[in-house]
Amino acid sequence: MDFVICAGVAFAESLLLKRAPASLFGEVRGSTTSQTALTLFFLQYLVVKYYRIVAYPKYVSPLRHVPGPTDNHPLIGQALNLIIAKTPTELYIKWMRQYPDAPFIRYLTWANTEVLVPNNLNAHREVLQTQCYSFTKPNWFLRLVKEVAGHGLILMEGDEHRAHRRMLAGPFSLKNIRKLEPIFQEKAKDICRYFDQSIAEGDGKRGAIDCTTTFSKAILDIMGSAILGLDLNYVKPGETSDDVSTQANNSNLKPGCTFHEAYDVFFAPDTMGKILLVVNGIMPVRWLPLQANREFLHAMGWLNDVLRTLIRDRYKQVSESKAKNEYESKDSRDLVTFIVEENLTGGVTEGMGEEEFLGHLLEFMAAGHDTSANMLSWSLYVLATNQDIQEKLRNEVKTLPDSPSYTELDKLSYLENFCKEILRLYSPSTTYQRGAEHDVVVEGVHIPKGTLLDLCPSVTLLNPLIWGESVDEVDPDRWDSLEGDQTSLYTFSAFSNGPKICIGKLFAMFEIKTILAEMVRNFKFVEVAKPFAIENPGFTLRPAGLEVRLERLKGRDV
Numbered sequence: 001m002d003f004v005i006c007a008g009v010a011f012a013e014s015l016l017l018k019r020a021p022a023s024l025f026g027e028v029r030g031s032t033t034s035q036t037a038l039t040l041f042f043l044q045y046l047v048v049k050y051y052r053i054v055a056y057p058k059y060v061s062p063l064r065h066v067p068g069p070t071d072n073h074p075l076i077g078q079a080l081n082l083i084i085a086k087t088p089t090e091l092y093i094k095w096m097r098q099y100p101d102a103p104f105i106r107y108l109t110w111a112n113t114e115v116l117v118p119n120n121l122n123a124h125r126e127v128l129q130t131q132c133y134s135f136t137k138p139n140w141f142l143r144l145v146k147e148v149a150g151h152g153l154i155l156m157e158g159d160e161h162r163a164h165r166r167m168l169a170g171p172f173s174l175k176n177i178r179k180l181e182p183i184f185q186e187k188a189k190d191i192c193r194y195f196d197q198s199i200a201e202g203d204g205k206r207g208a209i210d211c212t213t214t215f216s217k218a219i220l221d222i223m224g225s226a227i228l229g230l231d232l233n234y235v236k237p238g239e240t241s242d243d244v245s246t247q248a249n250n251s252n253l254k255p256g257c258t259f260h261e262a263y264d265v266f267f268a269p270d271t272m273g274k275i276l277l278v279v280n281g282i283m284p285v286r287w288l289p290l291q292a293n294r295e296f297l298h299a300m301g302w303l304n305d306v307l308r309t310l311i312r313d314r315y316k317q318v319s320e321s322k323a324k325n326e327y328e329s330k331d332s333r334d335l336v337t338f339i340v341e342e343n344l345t346g347g348v349t350e351g352m353g354e355e356e357f358l359g360h361l362l363e364f365m366a367a368g369h370d371t372s373a374n375m376l377s378w379s380l381y382v383l384a385t386n387q388d389i390q391e392k393l394r395n396e397v398k399t400l401p402d403s404p405s406y407t408e409l410d411k412l413s414y415l416e417n418f419c420k421e422i423l424r425l426y427s428p429s430t431t432y433q434r435g436a437e438h439d440v441v442v443e444g445v446h447i448p449k450g451t452l453l454d455l456c457p458s459v460t461l462l463n464p465l466i467w468g469e470s471v472d473e474v475d476p477d478r479w480d481s482l483e484g485d486q487t488s489l490y491t492f493s494a495f496s497n498g499p500k501i502c503i504g505k506l507f508a509m510f511e512i513k514t515i516l517a518e519m520v521r522n523f524k525f526v527e528v529a530k531p532f533a534i535e536n537p538g539f540t541l542r543p544a545g546l547e548v549r550l551e552r553l554k555g556r557d558v
Ligand code: HEM
Pocket: 153, 154, 155, 165, 363, 364, 365, 367, 368, 369, 371, 372, 375, 427, 428, 429, 432, 433, 493, 494, 495, 496, 499, 500, 501, 502, 503, 504, 505, 507, 508
């Protein structure tokens, strides 16, 4: 924008100079209009950039007194520090602990753009609930998400967002989530059979599981059945990993890629893939003839085609059998079928167009996949490194019947506490973004229109002012005796809060509890097999390469 304005102004100025009396600007009149315009453009552009990058954040911005890190790079503030940090949240946690009382923390990023991090509970309440629609998704984030998730809930704002949340409330209600019991139970058993296979392929007593890959595939299977009505069967015992990558079990899908490969391009790209993902948020770079771009465009094209075909086929199937009076609505219908049925009969999803439908599917698959898989990986990490907690959890889940229902799982208080403690210590969602729609005042801080905000769940989940000295310890029992700020909705921020709270919260908790219960009552998680790193940059807290050794417990058979 600065570029265009400076170019326009420089051109107008050069024309004016041409007409000025020769005695005033003799030198300038000697040069051509384009030379003058170019010189004026560069000078003005430099001044504007100096003001924006150096003078504004330091001397003019109303946010300049908000506390924050001072070890800034002169041009890119904390951008590089965030990229080379050990985890995507390391620096946010450090800043929160440095300025525990501040409502906001301010840091600088590319070209010294200011970013605010809501820090105390009131600031979270204002941004997520009270003034929710004053803080919308910023443009760079829209570009980034739209590439993979189309136009779904995450990108919608205001009335459109409210209308679509209403349409989707049914499929994500407790009543509907209960219908997914058989899908979750079956997949939990498949995972255990897969573990058995890994033990059998080893020395017959002990196996090792690559958590990130296994759970990523298992969760995709669940999403395939529950959301799309497809049997993906990535984690199916009896199949080697080679069989899995051919997607042999779903021959109806377009060849050339798999869901697992497609999402790996986004959630676990190589270094070039990561750079392009970030830079494309700032300026379009997908046209560059690079291998990482080709892989990305191929994967996303495949995903869009497959889901669009699925939507059209499902409409056709349902409407044709309805026309013949042969249609029977299944009680355990998946989300696609639910939306199609409601749409055809003037139900709650009436008016949802194909683009929005596609956007929702792309988003559910992306938003519910890596988050849940990482939560399971971190659960195994904690179990393998805390045998007493594992024993306590096992004693509780041992009481469950063979295929536990939602109600039976919901009654287990230690399982609930364990899940919350995993989300507290290892929030799968690292940061999510907002931008101020207009000037707004929160907690006495004047936030100018266009200011960027980073919300980081760990800022409240790992805050020593809220959790005390034991903040970094694993202690599921703490959830039995919450007091003060620990009871606030805004403290438990792993699923966010307010009108944009995660729509899949119930789905995720039920799915994870079912899988955890089945794993813990059948296997002992002995130790972490080797060192691993946390992926950074990353949208989720991904323990890349986490491997856990396990043994089957005697006396149980899946
Ligand atoms: C442990 C698992 C999960 C975690 C930690 C999680 C976390 C979150 C968070 C923090 C947000 C807020 C993002 C923002 O406001 O920008 C969110 C939104 C969302 N999540 Fe989840 N999520 C999980 C599972 C799921 C599942 C299973 C689904 C779908 C099946 C899902 C679908 C969505 C959608 C569609 C949104 C956008 C909601 C809106 O803007 O109205 N999530 N999630």
